[in-house]
Amino acid sequence: MIRRTARRACIGALALALAACATPVPDAPPQAMTPPAPARAPSARDAHLPPPVEPKPLHVARAEFVQETAATYGLDPAWVQSALDGAQMREGIIAAMSRPAEAKPWREYHPLLVTPARIDAGRAFLAQHREALARVEARTGVPPEIIVAILGIETSYGANTGKYRVLDALYTLGFAYPRSGDPARAEREARREAFFRKELGELFALAKETGFDIATLTGSYAGAMGWGQFMPSSYRQFAVDGDGDGRRDLFNSLDDVFASVANYFVQKGGWVRGGPVAMPAVVDARAVELPEPGLEPVYPLSELALRGYRPLRELPADTLATLIRLEGDAGPEYWIGFQNFYAITRYNISAHYAMAVYQLSQAIAAPALPVAAQDADAA
Numbered sequence: 001m002i003r004r005t006a007r008r009a010c011i012g013a014l015a016l017a018l019a020a021c022a023t024p025v026p027d028a029p030p031q032a033m034t035p036p037a038p039a040r041a042p043s044a045r046d047a048h049l050p051p052p053v054e055p056k057p058l059h060v061a062r063a064e065f066v067q068e069t070a071a072t073y074g075l076d077p078a079w080v081q082s083a084l085d086g087a088q089m090r091e092g093i094i095a096a097m098s099r100p101a102e103a104k105p106w107r108e109y110h111p112l113l114v115t116p117a118r119i120d121a122g123r124a125f126l127a128q129h130r131e132a133l134a135r136v137e138a139r140t141g142v143p144p145e146i147i148v149a150i151l152g153i154e155t156s157y158g159a160n161t162g163k164y165r166v167l168d169a170l171y172t173l174g175f176a177y178p179r180s181g182d183p184a185r186a187e188r189e190a191r192r193e194a195f196f197r198k199e200l201g202e203l204f205a206l207a208k209e210t211g212f213d214i215a216t217l218t219g220s221y222a223g224a225m226g227w228g229q230f231m232p233s234s235y236r237q238f239a240v241d242g243d244g245d246g247r248r249d250l251f252n253s254l255d256d257v258f259a260s261v262a263n264y265f266v267q268k269g270g271w272v273r274g275g276p277v278a279m280p281a282v283v284d285a286r287a288v289e290l291p292e293p294g295l296e297p298v299y300p301l302s303e304l305a306l307r308g309y310r311p312l313r314e315l316p317a318d319t320l321a322t323l324i325r326l327e328g329d330a331g332p333e334y335w336i337g338f339q340n341f342y343a344i345t346r347y348n349i350s351a352h353y354a355m356a357v358y359q360l361s362q363a364i365a366a367p368a369l370p371v372a373a374q375d376a377d378a379a
């Protein structure tokens, strides 16, 4: 049995929505939102915009949800109805989702996630679970330090797996997603509400499949669960039984957690065994920046070299990569990101997130400096 200490919200909520969870929420991280505003008459200025998507009355939406969920997953509608009757709208969840998520530059972002305490705890965690993690790496190709870094950033190694009932979180966001009242955002807000409502349906299916009591599962304010913060759909699709007891338990079995995070990287992210994640770029004086390189590795290194960017270590010219620009302490930093960097962004669609995971993993895997060297370093 794993000891869980102080249960707090997913680090995503904790650290200003800096991190997020497996099955990234569309448009994550959440943008600044204001409380729902009363409906207003469209102005002439709005005439060219599509009309706002008006939410259905709650009782209608709930009744439709019960029928659709029962039909989609082959569940007893009476059970879905009765569990839904026990769900509660939570103000704290609305507030967390409405909180402005500032897009911090890298120089402010990484010190919040890659902390000395998290590195030390990660080294200890890796040492403690090295054999189990090595078995997972042998099967999947995902290195131990990458799995450990994910768990460190998502939940501080299982310490903060989330305090909200997942049922309440998904019910609240699926039926009362905060509305800004801005017609330009109405469609996006409706899409996010639909996403959480679908995840609520997936939660019912998950409870049926796993035997979990839907009323007692806890997670982040966004409904992400367990050590790796899996949303219900990801849990159903990517969680695997690592310890062979016939159950997929991402709350209590570390073998299941390790195997499931690795499986997510392989299945969803296309993790390449032995492949590089990212490397600092050597930049020519006359380098020509790519306008919007994106996260996907679609540029052969030969093309990046023509533009003036080369990886620190030589690799085959046809290796596919992308260019990552970070706003560092001393100005822009350029990195080359490969398929495995992209794989980390499937966990949370953010170059900052993926780079924080990668750099934490490298710090965890690096041998700690001997005490004498640390003293010399500090002097």
Ligand SMILES: [Ca+2]
Residues within 6 Å of the ligand: 240, 241, 242, 243, 244, 245, 246, 247, 248, 249, 253, 256
């Ligand atoms: Ca298991």
